[in-house]
Amino acid sequence: MRTWMLLGLLPTTGCSTTATFLTRSRGNVEARIVGGDRQRLLLQSESGAELVVDRTDVVDIDHPGNVVALLGGIVTFSGMTNLGVTAVSCRSALSNRNECTASIGLMSSFLAVGAGMLTWGLWTWLTSRSLVPSTLETAQTVPPAPLAPEPAVPPSARLVPRLR
DSSP states (O other), X not given: OHHHHHHHHHHXXXXXXXXXXXXXXXXXXXXXEEEEOSSEEEEEOTTSOEEEEEGGGEEEEEOTTHHHHHHHHHHHHHHHHHHHHHHHHTTSTTSOHXXXXXXXXXXXXXXXXXXXXXXXXXXXXXXXXXXXXXXXXXXXXXXXXXXXXXXXXOHHHXXXXXXX
């Protein structure tokens, strides 16, 4: 049973803390968010190279951790449900105590693994999202402020000949 549990956790070890950015000029960029301001995002690739991306160039961001949090929530809910059913069925006088102890231990381990996955996934996702304030959407939808008009030379001033 431990082998199956380890094989079930194997896909989650491939998840990293890098976000995937869909940009207009570069396509998909895989990097960790370091910081940024209203105009630019500062990113760091897995090799350590830093990259500055204009917010207007970013189309979409896929933050890390959401899939692990979803799977962790499912495993947590399943472990809680199975633990509750096992505890109720073990109250009967006909149940074998050794089997009940093993079943409760197994369901508790599923619950613990699921809670760990849920916690790590939510923490990673919320941390990544907090580094990109909601100004990304406003940077794309709000047009830039118009420039102040420069005073023009009146047409009559251009027509009057200059005296020297």
